[in-house]
Amino acid sequence: MIDGLLVGAVYGLAAMGLSLIWGVMDVINLTHGAMIALGMFGMYLFFTATAANPYVLLLPILAIGLLLGILVYWMAVHWVLGRSQLMSLLSTFSVNMMVIGIGTALWSTSPYNVNFTLKGITVGAYTFTGNHIAAACSALIIALLLELFLYRTRMGRAIRAVADNREAAELMGISSTAVLAIAFGIGIALALGSGALVSTLFPFTILSGAIYQLKSFVVTVLAGLGKPLGALAAGVLLGLLEGAVTPFIAVSWIPLIEFGLFVVVLILFPRGIFGRATA
């Protein structure tokens, strides 16, 4: 149950990236899963090469994510903004296919893992693994930093301004293209970061990203669009739910429950459970 809570924080982090991009430029980023997978493999490669502490390695991975995101923005997203939603879905998906294709060619689809364990903490009869705690803490710190960035810095304000009204922001002298590129970069960096954290918890393959992408969708929809902290909370909620039901039913039923929930929430609360009913 507590484990679920801790893993949930990582789900939340993954969903924050999706939610940010969605909220700012109204693009559903289907490269998300592939980017999470890249984060996993990035962590694996760095860790096997340097044997440094994975939580330190998180920083270069986030930086790479930012650059990669800006690159993908230029390649596939910039040209389809303002066209029908189908186009942005398809263009991000095509990038997803290319990344997965290259990943499969490089690493096949066999499982990898990052061999790193922190000492756990024992409270009474329960032991919490150190990796889970550290991952959850990292996720929380990144989430708080993002919140600070969005609300306390010039760039963050520019991002929110562009999200609110792109034309008005342009008139105020904000270069919306650069802002969008950076917002997309941050979104991708969050995806890579969460992937890197997941890789310290569970074994993974190049295709694992898809599962976390789907969970991110569930979380984003639960939280409502473009609400990073809401996404974190909803992620924790989803993690708790997983932790709570696992003792009673087989693990293979979990997707059915999650996506049943997802579809029901979509229909009943199109603005998300935490979303306010404003226009």
Place this chain on the structure above:
Amino acid sequence: MIFKRPSFWLTFLLAAVFVYLPLRANDAALREDLILVAVAIILVSNLNLMIGYTGYVNFGHIVFYGLGGYVGLYLVSVRGWHLPSAAVAAGIFVSICALLFGLGVLRLRGAYFALATVGILVAVHAFVSNFDPWGRSTGMYLPFEAYEPLGGAMHALWVTYYLVIAVMTLSMILSLVIKRSKFGLGLFAIREDEDAAVVLGINATVYKAIIYSVSAFLPAVAGALMFYKNGMIDPSIAFEYMLSIEGIVMLMLGGQGTVIGAAMGAGLYERLRSYLLTSPRLSNFHLVIAGGLLLVVVLFASSGLIGWLYKFVPRSREVIE
């Protein structure tokens, strides 16, 4: 009248070619290649009803095909039904499911609907993987005797091939009929501007639910036929997410919203994919190439091959639709 439209006759010409080619040389390998193309055309034509006509992206279209396969195989192997009745029953069952789902899910617009379709695919996959009568994650196998009513396995392969070609022809004709009907015009109106369509008296939710259900029928029949032909089914083959997405690539490649374009895209992409998968040097990169192709089409030629044709040979608009 539909009989005056050249595309109607083109459809039959295509079917005739499909029937004649493998028969001429009694070539089973060619038949197996063509049946894959035919299935791709069935899936893409019906996907086109959602994406091209109504403007709603269905990422989980393959769920109809897989579910149809399961129902069909279950009826044949456990209940002892004959193939044709089992296939039609599978189609009807899946259509009704789609109608019920659709009435709920299609309240959603645009991207939300697209995400919900992914949810449906994953949920159905998870359900079938845990469903005892359908063999959970190991799936179901057909006993060899199941082919007896069609005159043994060898003969049954040819019969299912012709049935698949018939379903393919029906799919294309269905698309043509809907395109020029009042119902089809309503769908186009929803695609262009749903709010305006509602104001003009189109019951958008019902229209969308009906087309969602209609687009489920023939893929489900095709699924029942194909999995009968293969003799086995399991959840990861039946509900392959990638295949669902490749359908969208095919549609974009050929030209969404057009009947012949959808078929052309399906045929071309299917052949390209088989070529890439069998070529030793490129087989690892088939996703990369497909992805690059999709990106190029989306960025530079969003109306697909048919769009080009229309642009350079404007008269072709009247002939090919």
